[in-house]
Amino acid sequence: MANITKKVSWSSRPDESGSAGDATPLLNGSEQPRYSRQNSAGGNMFHIGRLSTVDLEEEITSEEDSLRGRPKEIPHNEKLLSLKFESLDYDNIENQLFLEEERRMSPMNFRCLEISRWVVCGLIGFLTGLIACSIDIIVEKLAGYKYQAVKENIEKFTEGGGLSVSLILWAVLNSSFVMVGSITVAFFEPIAAGSGIPQIKCYLNGVKIPRVVRLKTLMVKVFGVICSVVGGLAVGKEGPMIHSGAVVAAGVSQGRSTSLKRDFKMFEYFRRDTEKRDFVSAGAAAGVSAAFGAPVGGVLFSLEEGASFWNQMLTWRIFFASMISTFTLNFVLSVYHKTPGQLSSPGLINFGRFDSDTMAYDLYEVPLFIIMGAIGGVLGALFNILNYWLTIFRIRYVHRPCLQVMEAMLVAAVTATVSFTMIYFSNDCQPLDTDQTEEYPLQFFCADGEYNSMATAFFNTPERSVRSLFHNQAGTYNPLTLGLFTLTYFLLACWTYGLAVSAGVFIPSLLIGAAWGRLFGIMLATITPNNPVWADPGKYALIGAAAQLGGIVRMTLSLTVIMMEATGNVTYGFPIMLVLMTAKIVGDYFVEGLYDIHIKLQSVPFLHWEAPATSHWLTAREVMSSPVTCLNRIEKVGTIVDILSNTSTNHNGFPVVVQITGSDEPEKLCGLILRSQLIVLLKHKVFMELARSRLTRRKLQLKDFRDAYPRFPPIQSIHVSQDERECMMDLTEFMNPTPYTVPQDTSLPRVFKLFRALGLRHLVVVDDENGVVGLVTRKDLARYHMGKHGLEELQLAQT
C-alpha cells in the first residue's frame, strides 16, 4: 500500500490541519494564544513507529492548490482523518430534566414504552419488507420488458444480419435507464450513491453522516436502484436494502418527518441518539433480512457493525423486525405470484433449493474448500486494489455531477457492448430443456432447440444468473464460457462499484465467485472424472461465490449466517465458514475490505473493536485534546455565544467547571454540556435575569430539546442582543452532572475500551484533584491504527 499512498498527495497543509482541529481560544473567557495541537503534527511530544504525517509533509505537491476548488464532499486519501464528521451520542444525557422525567414515570409507563418499541420494530420490518418487494416487482417487470424487446430484436436480426442495430438498441436502453438513475443520485442526493453499507456501518459505529437517514435519501435510493439494475449494470439490489431499512427505521421511530414537516406527536421519547441508533440497527437488520431472506444474518450484521453493548431485549427486538421484514416480503411476493400463503421466497435473492442429500460434502474436500477460499481472498484483494485506484482517479477527475452521470452512462453502454460481443463470439450451444430456468433463452446462431449458454449468464438479471450457476445441470456451461465470463464480469463489476448510482456489490461478487467456482468444479471433474463427489459443479459454484464475496467485503460471522440462510440449509455452514475465514485471512494480507477502504477514503473517524495492540504505551495525556474550552456553571451569555460562533473550533461538548468563590482552589469539573443544548437554551433565552423578571414564564422542558432534535439550528440563526449578552445563564439543570472521566495516566486501550463500550462522544480527562486537563473525542482515538510497520497516526484535516 505504501506506493499507493504516494500517489495520493493532496493533503491539507499539516500546519493548517494541525491548528484547525483544536484551536481553543477561550478558557473561561480569558484570552489565550491560539493553540496549535501539540501532540499531533506540530511539536511532537513523542514518536510513533513511523509517523505517516512525515510522509505526507514530504508529498505536498503543486497539485494541491489546483484542487482547492473541489466540493467539500470529496473524500481524501486514507491517511487523513476528517474533522467534519460529528459523533452520535450513545450516552444518555442524565441531566436534572431527564432524571426528573424518569423519576416521574411509573413502571406502567416503562411498560408502555417497551411496547411502543416493539410496535416501532414491527413497523420497521413491515415497511422495509414492502419496499423490498416493490423494488423486486418493479425491477422484474421493467427488466422483463427490456429483455423481451431486445430478444425480439436480436431474433429479428440474427437471420438477416445487421445485429449491430440490436447492440445499439440494447446499449441505448441500458444507458437511458442508468442516466435517469444517475442524474437523480448525482444531482439530488449524492449520499444515496453506492450500496450505502459503508455509510450505515459508520452510522452504527457512532459517526453522524450528514443526510444519511433522511426521507429524500430513501426516495432517491429506491428510484436509483431500480434504474441501475434495470439498466443492466453489474450491480445488485440487495446492498441498498440495508440502507433503505435504516432510513425507514430512523423515520418511523421519530414519529415525524422533518423533511415533510409533519409531526405525529408520537414516540417523542425516542428522539435522541441512543434510542434512534437502536432502531437504525433494527432497520439495517430488517434490510439484510429482506434482501437475503436471512433474519438471523441480519441481526448478526447489525451486531457485528453496530453493537457496542449486547442487550438481550434489544437483540430480540431487532430479530423481530428482521422476521417481520422477511415475512412481509415473502407474503406479498406469494400474493403477487398468485400463490398466496406459499411462503417460498423469503428474500430478494433466492439461492434456490440445495438438497442436502445430493449435495453433501466429504472430508477430503475440505482442503479444496480452503484453496478456493484462498483464491477468493486473492481475487477479492485484487478487486479492492483496482477499485481503490479507480476511486482515487474518480476523486481527482470525476467529481462534477455531470461527469459522474456521463461515466455511469458509459459504463452502461460498455456493459451492454461487452455482453453482446461475448454472446456473439461464444459458440457454447446447449440443448433447450423443457424445465429450464432461463427466462429469456437466446438462440442466436445455435441450432433450433438449442440456446446460447453465454447469454444465460449475461442476458439476465444477475440474481437469476447466480441461481443458474448454482443449480443448472452439469455440462450446461463450458469452461471457456465461464472463464471469459468471470474475467469480463470481474472488470465490469469493479468499474461499476463507486459510480454515482445506487447499487450493491453483493450480487456481482456472488456472480463472479459462482462462475469461477463452477469452473473449478468442472476442472475437478475433468481431472478425476469418475468421482461422484464432484459430479455437481453447483456445489463449487456456491463455495466460490462465498469465497469471492468474503474476499471483497471481509465480513465474518454475519456473512456465514447470511449465506447459510440464503441456501436454506445448514449443512454448508462448516465449508462456508472455512472458506470465508481463509478468504479473510488471505485478503487481509494484501489490503482491507472494500467497505473499509471506502470508509478510509472518506476520512471517517471510524472506531474499530479494540485499540491497536501495541498502543499500551500511549496514555490519555498524549491522546487528549488540550487545553479545553470550559464553561462556568453560571456563565455569561456573551461568552457562550462567542465560543459557539467560533467557526475555527466548532467544538460540540464543553466541560462545566466550578470554583468556590473567593477560594484559591483550582476549578473542579462538575458537568458536561453539549453545543446542541446550549443552542436550545439560547433560543429559548433561558437567562437568569429574564427568569427573575418574568416569573410566569414556563420552565424549559425536555420536550423543547426533543423538538429541536436532530436538526439543531446553527448559532448564526439565533439573535442575541447586546443587552442579552450581559445576562447570565445557569447551566446546572441542563448539563450532564456525571460525565465519564479518566485520569491522565490511563492507557490508550483502557480509554478506548471505555469510550467504545459505552458509545461515548466526549470523555473528560481529569487530574488528581478533578480538574479538567483534556477531552478525548472520537477522532483522538480513531487517529491511531496498526500499519504495516507498527502503530501509525493519522493526520487530522478540516474537510
Add this chain to the structure above:
Amino acid sequence: MANITKKVSWSSRPDESGSAGDATPLLNGSEQPRYSRQNSAGGNMFHIGRLSTVDLEEEITSEEDSLRGRPKEIPHNEKLLSLKFESLDYDNIENQLFLEEERRMSPMNFRCLEISRWVVCGLIGFLTGLIACSIDIIVEKLAGYKYQAVKENIEKFTEGGGLSVSLILWAVLNSSFVMVGSITVAFFEPIAAGSGIPQIKCYLNGVKIPRVVRLKTLMVKVFGVICSVVGGLAVGKEGPMIHSGAVVAAGVSQGRSTSLKRDFKMFEYFRRDTEKRDFVSAGAAAGVSAAFGAPVGGVLFSLEEGASFWNQMLTWRIFFASMISTFTLNFVLSVYHKTPGQLSSPGLINFGRFDSDTMAYDLYEVPLFIIMGAIGGVLGALFNILNYWLTIFRIRYVHRPCLQVMEAMLVAAVTATVSFTMIYFSNDCQPLDTDQTEEYPLQFFCADGEYNSMATAFFNTPERSVRSLFHNQAGTYNPLTLGLFTLTYFLLACWTYGLAVSAGVFIPSLLIGAAWGRLFGIMLATITPNNPVWADPGKYALIGAAAQLGGIVRMTLSLTVIMMEATGNVTYGFPIMLVLMTAKIVGDYFVEGLYDIHIKLQSVPFLHWEAPATSHWLTAREVMSSPVTCLNRIEKVGTIVDILSNTSTNHNGFPVVVQITGSDEPEKLCGLILRSQLIVLLKHKVFMELARSRLTRRKLQLKDFRDAYPRFPPIQSIHVSQDERECMMDLTEFMNPTPYTVPQDTSLPRVFKLFRALGLRHLVVVDDENGVVGLVTRKDLARYHMGKHGLEELQLAQT
C-alpha cells in the same frame, strides 16, 4: 409468588447479614467503630416501593435454629443475595508490571498471541466434540444392552405371565445406574449436579462459582450424565455438554491443570480472568454446538448469556470453536457408524430431516402457532412453579448426600414402574413397518406384526422418542396415548430436575412439547379432516416442542437459532420465533425461567442486562458500600495482614490513597489493589526493607501473579513474622493506577451500565476532590430488581 415466599422463612437474621457484608474496621490503619451497613436493612436512608426485608424480618420462625446445621452449599430463598460469591475481573489490571510487559511486546508477539488464541479455540472445539461423541457412543451402547435385556425378558414373560419380574428387572437396572451416577455426584462433586447451565450462566455473567470449571467436575459430569441417561431418567445429555465445554475451555486455555499439578508452560498470557472468560464463552458455545449441531446457536447462546461487549474477532473465534466441535462430533460419529465422511449427524440430538416441501406452513396457521406458544408458556410456568416448590422442599429436607442418592434411586424406580404400567395398560397397537424407526419395538399384548405404540415413547432414549414424535406417520400414536404420555412425562421430568444427578432439561422439555404438540395436530385434523395442511402432525410436534422448551427456559434468540439449526431448515424460523416469543411473554407473566429460578435460589448476585427501569432516583451515594477500607500507597505490612485476615469483612479490592506528606489536604485516590495481589506480594515478601538489604533479589514479575492464578493461597497460610509486620510495602508498581471511578451523584442505571459493559469487579465512588467515599461491587447492583410492586431490594446474607 408472595405466598410462596412466606413458606421460605429461614433468612439469616437481618442484623447479622447487615453487618457481615461490609464491616470495615480499618480505614488507613486507624481504629474505627464497627460499621453496620447504613443503606441496607439497618438505618434506612431511603425507602423503596416495598422493602422485602421487612417481610423477611417478620418471618423469622423457630425453624431457623434447627436449620443451622445444614452445609454451606445449601441455597437460600430467592429474596436473599449471598455474599459468599466473588466476582470475576473482566477488567485488566493495568499496573506498571502489565504495562511494561505490553510495551515490550512487538507486533509479532501480538500476532503469535492471536494465533495461539485460535489454536486454543480449535482445541476446545475438538475436545468438546470428542467428549460429546464418547458420551453418545457409550450411552447408545449401554442403553442398547439394557433395553435388549429388558425386551427379551418382557417377551419371555408376556406369554406365560409374571410380567412383574420384568418390571422388577427394569426398575432394578435403572436404579443401579442412577445410584452409581448419583453417588459420584452427591459425594464427590455436588456442583456437577443438574445441567450446569445456571452455573455457566453465572460464570459468564461474571460470578465466580467455586469449583465449577475444574477437571474433577468434568469427570463427574461426564460419568454422571452417562449413568442418568442409561438409568432411564427423564433427562437429556445435551445440557451438560455446555458445562463440559466450558470446563474443557477453562482447562485448555490455561495450559496446565492445577488438579493434576501439571504445568505445560503454555498459554501463560491467558492466565487471568479476562482471557479465561473469553475462552469459557467459546467452550460453552462449542458445547451447545456439539449438543444440538447448532454452531450459530452456540455462539448466540454464549453472547446472550455472557457478552458484556461484542468483539468481532472474539465472536469469530467462538464460532470457530463451535464449528470445529460439531465437525469433530459429526466426523467421529460417521466413522463409528461405518460411513466415514458422510457428515449427517452434526449434534447429539438430531431432529431428523424436515422436508420444506411437505412441511410448509400457511398464513392462517400463524394464529394456531401463537395459541401453541401460549399453551407452552402456561405449561412451562406450571413446570417451573412445581419445580420451585420441589426445590424448596429439597433444600429443607433432602440436603444430605445419602438422602439425595436415595431420592434419585426412588425416581429411577418410579420412572420405570410408571413407564411399565403405562405400556401395560395401553392398548394402542400399531402395525410394524419394515422401515420403522423404533429400535426396540415391544410387541407386548399386540397381535403379531404389531407393536405397542406407548412403548415407543417410553421404551427408548428420549432423543429417539422426540424424533419418532416429529417424523412418524400420521396415525402412529392415538390421542389417548399422547395425552397420558404428556401428563406422566411432565410430572416425571419435573420431579427429576434438581436431583443430585448430572442431566439436562432440554430433551424432556422437547419430548413433553412434542407429545402435546402432536396431540394438538391430531385434534386439528379430527376437527377439519379434509384440510391437507395439518395432515402431518409432526409439524405441530415440532412447534409444541419449541413452545414447551421456550416456556421452561425462556431463552430467546439463541433458542430460536438452535431450533432452526437442529431442524436443518430455515423455513421454520418465523413460526419458531413467534412461538418462543409468545411462550416467553405468557410464561414471564407467571414466573421466571427455570434457570433464573435456580440462580435466585442460590442467592447469586446475577447482573441482568440493564438496571431496573424505575431506578433512576437512586444514586451511587445510596448504592455504594461505605466507608471503604483503603490502603496507603506505602503501607505497613502488619496493617495489610490484619485487613486481609479479618474474616468478617473479606474484602477483595482496596482503593489505594495518597496524601501529600505534611499537607492538610484530604487523601486522594491513586489506585486499586486486589486481595489476590496483596497475597502474592506477602508470599514473596516484597517489603521495602528487604529490597534494600538484598539488592540481588529478583524483581517480582507478572509471571509470579500468573503462577498463583487462580487458586491464590488464603492469608492464613502465609507466615509473617513480628519483625516483618513492621516493614513497609510499596504498592505503586502493583496497584491498578487508573481504576474506573464515578461521582457520588451518578444515577444507578449509569453506574450499572458502566459496571456491566466493562465487566468490572470494583467501581470506586469519589467526591469532588477525588477522595474515596465508597465502593460499588456486584452485590450492590444486583440487590435492586423489579418486583411485582416496583423496585425491590434484596437482603444481603453471609452464606
